[in-house]
Amino acid sequence: MKRHKIFILSAILLIFFPAINMYTSYVRMENTIEESVAKQSLEAAKSIASSIDTETYQKFLDKPEKNEHFREIQIYLKDAREKLGALYVYTLEVDNPKVSKSMILGHSGKIASLDNYQIGDPCTVPEEQVKKAYEEKTYITGVLNDPNYGDYLSVGAPIKTDEGKIIGYLGIDTSVDTINQIKGAALERNNLMLIFNGLFIFIVIGSFLLIQRWYQREVNKEVGYTEDTYQTEIKTLITSVTSLRHDFSNHILVLHGLLKIGNPDKALQYASSLFEEVKTIQSFQIDIDHPGLSILLQTKKIAAQNHRIHMDIVINNSSFERIKTTDLIIILSNLIDNAIDSTIELPEGERAITIECNANDTHYLFEVRNTGREIYDNELIFMQGYSTKKAEEGKVRGQGLFIVKEVVNKYNGKISIESSAESETTVHVQIPLK
Numbered sequence: 001m002k003r004h005k006i007f008i009l010s011a012i013l014l015i016f017f018p019a020i021n022m023y024t025s026y027v028r029m030e031n032t033i034e035e036s037v038a039k040q041s042l043e044a045a046k047s048i049a050s051s052i053d054t055e056t057y058q059k060f061l062d063k064p065e066k067n068e069h070f071r072e073i074q075i076y077l078k079d080a081r082e083k084l085g086a087l088y089v090y091t092l093e094v095d096n097p098k099v100s101k102s103m104i105l106g107h108s109g110k111i112a113s114l115d116n117y118q119i120g121d122p123c124t125v126p127e128e129q130v131k132k133a134y135e136e137k138t139y140i141t142g143v144l145n146d147p148n149y150g151d152y153l154s155v156g157a158p159i160k161t162d163e164g165k166i167i168g169y170l171g172i173d174t175s176v177d178t179i180n181q182i183k184g185a186a187l188e189r190n191n192l193m194l195i196f197n198g199l200f201i202f203i204v205i206g207s208f209l210l211i212q213r214w215y216q217r218e219v220n221k222e223v224g225y226t227e228d229t230y231q232t233e234i235k236t237l238i239t240s241v242t243s244l245r246h247d248f249s250n251h252i253l254v255l256h257g258l259l260k261i262g263n264p265d266k267a268l269q270y271a272s273s274l275f276e277e278v279k280t281i282q283s284f285q286i287d288i289d290h291p292g293l294s295i296l297l298q299t300k301k302i303a304a305q306n307h308r309i310h311m312d313i314v315i316n317n318s319s320f321e322r323i324k325t326t327d328l329i330i331i332l333s334n335l336i337d338n339a340i341d342s343t344i345e346l347p348e349g350e351r352a353i354t355i356e357c358n359a360n361d362t363h364y365l366f367e368v369r370n371t372g373r374e375i376y377d378n379e380l381i382f383m384q385g386y387s388t389k390k391a392e393e394g395k396v397r398g399q400g401l402f403i404v405k406e407v408v409n410k411y412n413g414k415i416s417i418e419s420s421a422e423s424e425t426t427v428h429v430q431i432p433l434k
Contacts, residue, residue, distance in 0.1 A: 042157060057168065102123045141153060300336045310351060365430055
């Protein structure tokens with residue numbers, strides 16, 4: 001359930017962050033376009049202001065009425081407006097830091113007429129920008145919302161005489177519709193990028209789903225291996241305990257019988273032999289730093305004794321911390337079980353197993369050596385389902401070495417088998433420390 005919640009949260013984050021990125025990119029592009037239009041309009045205003053006939057405009061200012069000087073400047077502004085595609089091109093008078101006055105308007109008859117336009121009408125340029133003009137600076141407004149003229153963006157540049165005196169301001173208003181057209185064209189050019197971003201999100205989510213499913217399969221497989229090993233070891237331990245209990249009951253019966261028939265010397269001799277056997281069982285305690293490995297080897301040694309197998313265990317003082325306990329148990333448990341299965345086919349006196357667990361500066365080295373018949377198929381034996389043992393009803397064969405090889409491969413390790421005609425087989429496992 002927790003893994004499912006983590007997956008859902010991860011998927012949401014994978015969708016959320018790219019979506020936020022796309023949205024912020026869109027907003028950034030809108031702002032960039034708006035700034036670009038404003039800067040271009042300001043450059044146009046500077047150019048028009050520098051090209052205006054300042055002598056004619058000064059004559060108009062001397063007598064601000066709709067005369068020939070007015071009409072000459074108006075025609076010039078109208079021509080500039082049409083070439084720019086602007087909403088308005090006009091001149092301003094800025095004689096205070098709060099409100100500017102509209103002087104000459106280059107207009108289209110569809111927008112305004114000479115009848116309702118008055119020289120010196122207050123202009124809609126905001127006070128903040130009027131103050132900049134009053135301080136003899138250029139200005140750029142944001143998008144202004146006007147109920148009479150619509151939504152537009154305004155810029156202004158000073159009109160200077162040849163001597164550098166500012167005699168007015170040249171204003172340009174650009175409709176938001178024009179800005180939106182530019183944005184639309186830019187968005188159309190960037191559709192490919194938006195599509196790419198969408199595909200990227202899809203690929204990332206798809207990859208995440210595939211990785212998540214693969215991870216679940218690997219986890220389930222590893223859990224399956226661990227459960228199989230755990231159940232096998234539990235069964236072995238139960239079998240060993242049952243065998244010891246059965247033997248103990250028999251020993252008690254023998255002692256009881258000897259004492260009942262009045263033969264205490266024989267009973268004492270029998271009890272002494274039992275004491276020696278108990279001492280042998282106590283010797284099974286293996287003093288190593290790895291608790292899981294210690295328990296496994298003790299269990300296997302008891303199982304070996306039950307089968308009358310002589311087992312030697314050689315372990316150096318290593319904690320084997322670079323390999324997971326479950327993986328270490330899977331490797332050694334399967335190898336030792338195979339060794340026991342092979343060895344019990346021999347007469348009791350020939351049954352022997354040696355287990356070595358060592359470590360050097362670069363590798364962990366595990367070796368399981370046992371007596372038994374020779375193995376010929378050293379490569380096939382690692383294939384799933386392949387087994388040299390006789391098939392038994394209800395029992396799946398050929399899994400142990402296949403599982404061991406998978407675990408060894410996970411650590412980039414190596415596994416090999418040497419089997420000789422002298423009835424001895426050795427399995428070598430090397431696990432690199434890095």
